[in-house]
Amino acid sequence: MEIEVRINGTEQWLKECTIEELIAARELAAASLVVEYNGRIVKQAEWNKVRLGQGDVLELLNFVGGG
């Protein structure tokens, strides 16, 4: 089933999946990724336990250079 999820500010249609599956499918560097799911941080160990649903909001963040 397709769901609409807001990822980093953009609405996107996806097949239903877990956070872990999404990150793997997009080949994102997991080690440095910080995931905020509906306003709370989901630690890497929990990524396979969170199944994305219709209307969820996901922020995929990482640390960058800054002063």
Next chain:
Amino acid sequence: MQDEQLTIGGHVFASRLFTGTGKFAAKDWIPRMLEASESGMITVALRRIDSHGKNENILDFIPKDVVLLPNTSGARTAEEAVRIARIAREAGCGNFIKIEVITDMKYLMPDNYETLRATKVLAGEGFAVLPYVLPDLTLAKKLEEAGAAAIMPLGAPIGTNRGLETKSLIALLIENCRVPVVVDAGIGRPSHAAEAMEMGADAVLVNTAIATAEDPALMGRAFSLAVKAGRLAYMARMAEESALAQASSPLTGFLD
């Protein structure tokens, strides 16, 4: 004469030079710069991933014994700063947070009011809060009351390398604040850093001037020495300025 230890947020810092990770031409300069400068705390920022580029992990370039100081850059309000701080701590970046709330994109002046609001919330949640502010003594006292771990007044706008344009206002903070005063932003040369330390600043934070030097490691070393020299001069209590000449040698003629 023994220097007193610099303690911020319960952590003792051997070096009074803090640095930043922005603007390096190549990230592998960062560990080399940290080693050469002996800086014990370094800033990082948090952003959305770049889905097209490779996401290099900045944290891989920072040795584990260096304290991370995540900043809240990108925040336009206190609420956004609080959110960034919580994310950074949850993500394992430790307890330190530099509050940076900026809405003025021309001069990048910090919003002192929003910064105070964020400080109140985050200090209450146990963060070691280092607010980046325009030097204003009344505000600084309120930040202290709110639980700030240090005050970070700007010397000049971010990245301008113009030095201590706010010198007389920073002097008021140094004179009156109980918490450490860390001069941040605008320090463009080692001599600027030395000047801040001579005044009695507890530390300085330097990013652009080191990161954009042709050799950031060598410049890091230069800043390290300048900070130490300035601190020693402060401890030694400097001689006073005078309008008229004061002879160092006897004023009598050679064979008088």
